[in-house]
Amino acid sequence: MTTPPPPPLPTLDALRALVADAAHRAATLLATQGGESTSDGDDGIDYGGYGIAEVTADIARFVAQSGDDVHTGPAAAHLGIGVGEMRRLATAHRYGGRAAVATCLAPRHADPDVLAAAEHAVQPLRPSPTAPVERHHNHLTDAPARVQLRYGPDNRWHPYVERYDIWHPAGPPNTDPAAAYRTARTALRGPGVQPKPRRH
Structure with missing residues (x-):
């Protein structure tokens, strides 16, 4: 053998x-x-x-x-x-x-009150304030703006942007949903610069 x-x-x-x-x-x-x-x-x-x-x-x-x-x-x-x-x-x-x-x-459970508070916080920043915002699990999606916030296990909001029908991470997470929303909007205006690898 x-x-x-x-x-x-x-x-x-x-x-x-x-x-x-x-x-x-x-x-x-x-x-x-x-x-x-x-x-x-x-x-x-x-x-x-x-x-x-x-x-x-x-x-x-x-x-x-x-x-x-x-x-x-x-x-x-x-x-x-x-x-x-x-x-x-x-x-x-x-x-x-x-x-x-x-x-x-993957999506995970999030407190509905947390999502409601985040939606209220980002409302003044939305380019189409009368359009509906979708809440799904820990996702808060502003489809017309191509912005999505995801509430993570670290209790921070992770910004995402939609490109070619796919949601992409758009920046560092933040405890403030309004700040995370601004990060996503800024990412949409730019070329999508990749973050540098972390070094310690």
Whole structure:
């Protein structure tokens, strides 16, 4: 019986990215143990166990921090998603860490009073103030303005904008829904500059 050949080794670029990622994780753990807060979204939020969402967040973090699109395709294939969705998850991580990835992945429950208060806060900013605003789970959607706010597990509003019928993360989250709405409107006026990978 012939022994099957070993799987191909990772490329040098992939190994370098893995080493950089491991160094980042080690620095984050040391900072956390030392009592310092971190800003990459590893904020102690309970995401319900280490499951699919956590694996996806880890892969999104890896792609986001590598700063190189060469890892996007293999990462998307590993998760069984499209390259475009992988890019959106990585962008979400750059903006808001793990909480932003969780917010990007799927709708979740939100207190209706929280959504109502957010809708009231953004009303003066809406270009079509008489058009209806859609509330769905944790999503507040102003379709005519192509703006959507998503209330994340970090209790912050994550701005999204619609481009070619797809909602894209548009900027860092904010506890103030009006500020998040302004961020989305600004993103629509600009070319959609990608945030830089987080470095610690």
